Amino acid sequence: MEHNYHVPVMLKECIEGLNINPSGVYVDVTFGGGGHSREILKNLGKDGVLIAFDQDPDAQRNKIDDPRFKFVDQNFGFLKNNLRLLGYKQVDGILADLGVSSHQFNEPSRGFSTRFDADLDMRMDKHRPLTAAVVLNTYAEDKLHKIFGIYGEVKNAKSLAATIVASRVNKSIVTLADFKAIIAAHIPKGKENKYMAQVFQALRIEVNAEIDVLESFLEQTEAVLKPGGRLVVMSYHSLEDRPVKSFIAKGKFRGDVEKDFFGNEQKPFKSITRKAVVANEEELSINSRARSAKLRIGERL
Template sequence: MQKGIYHVPVLMQEVINGLQIDPSGIYVDCTFGGGGHASAILKHLNSSGRLIAFDQDADAVKNLPDDDRVIFIPHNFRHLQRFLRLHKISKVNGVLADLGVSSHQFNVGERGFSTRFNGALDMRMNQSEKLDAAYVIQNYSEERLHKIFEQYGEVTNAKTLAKLIVQLRKTQSLKTINEFKNALYPVVKGNPEKYFAQVFQALRIEVNDEFGALKEMLLQAPDVLVPGGRIAVITFHSLEDRLVKNFFKNGNFDEIQENDLYGTLSKNELKVITKKPITPSQEELKNNPRSRSSKLRIAEKIKVSNNISK
């Protein structure tokens, strides 16, 4: 397995501590990537333990360890329950999701994730999918672009940006990163680096339906966890973190628990373990600056006497 090349895993020890690993348990790594977190989990499993590794990026397969305890699933983690059932697994002891983009994806210019390189405006995590960032820029309506940049990137002048894109795409090519960035400079607000990062984040979330996938996975997690099993999620921006925080706390994605007409609280099968998110230590920040925005939240499946664990 490649080490320290593909991706540097964040909050490694905090994840391992938080999952409270049962040596003979079954664990799911929703975002295998470079296999850093997976490798650490495997070290804590005995010969009976198993690791189910999801990753929709075909490049991740190269990092698989030669270990018969690992089942690799080359699909989006939104299909969590479906593929567990396919492998005749009904319950697992823990679920980990390290969200966002791997260092490898950022560092390969032609993938289109990074503002630092020129390349096609791609941004597909699964390169077999048809929708890419260039299509979004070229074909989405002004209203839809405005909504994406405002909601997914929190871009301050999202409306102005959307209007400019729709005007410019009639007369010039916006298919590469440099073409796109150069066209946008007249409306850049504040620090250009931060501005473009927000714009690219919005496009990436749209292309990969990141929020839709995250919500689907979270909704399935309580069903697949054994009572006492844990889910750990690492987020990299406030929008993701809010979804995870609300779901762990309330069992839904709203800021408050839903009450029906009779005042009955919505069902929540999870107990929050991390009242506040765990963030990187000063040492980790020094060694891996990309960890600076990461937040780890952990929840546990509530133990109920009439629940059947496996």
């Protein structure tokens, strides 16, 4: 089954970043095809534990048959509570690979890909009521403008939003074909794929509340990691990298580092990597997904 999933990006760098203690407890919060999880298990001894999170029903089929492995069918935004339910207050390391698996893009019915005609869904968790179609058909123009501009960095976000709002008056936008027909005039010639990828990224982030969930997850890692424990996060676009970088550097997403009465910085992590780690040339030549990946590592103080 795993071959349908993506090759894990920067696998060696992720494992090294976790600095694995063979008898420790580790969490892979983005299980997917299980590539990173299998590698973590190889580095654990018989009393080590690996807990994997994934809300995607397709990922559950890749569960690993190993007594040291525990699977949590949840979004990583619920990290702390689920670890408590399993009896773990603190763990030795947490890994998050924030990329959408290529498997999800290749599954037409999920509505993530710009290559297939399908209903505009894009939910990672099918129990959530909000779909891409709901966003396109009900959101106010200024809200759509903001989503495309901020989450997709779409250049003509304002006129795109206006067109969507004007055309849905006559007919609901249900499928990808509907959507493409409506916005055809806005798609720059020769850059169709890149433009649609940006528009889809914006919708996917909104539908799954990805930035809110990411910030909530990062805040929870502070309580969950033991002193000396490692947080290893790989992101694929600046919207995700920014909060990760800020949180590891300052322990918060906006403003300056808190200081105590004596002027000492009060921050939960020490940054292990001065700059983001990026894939080497050899990996880039065999895995195009690695091109935009940025890896950051923090150690709990």
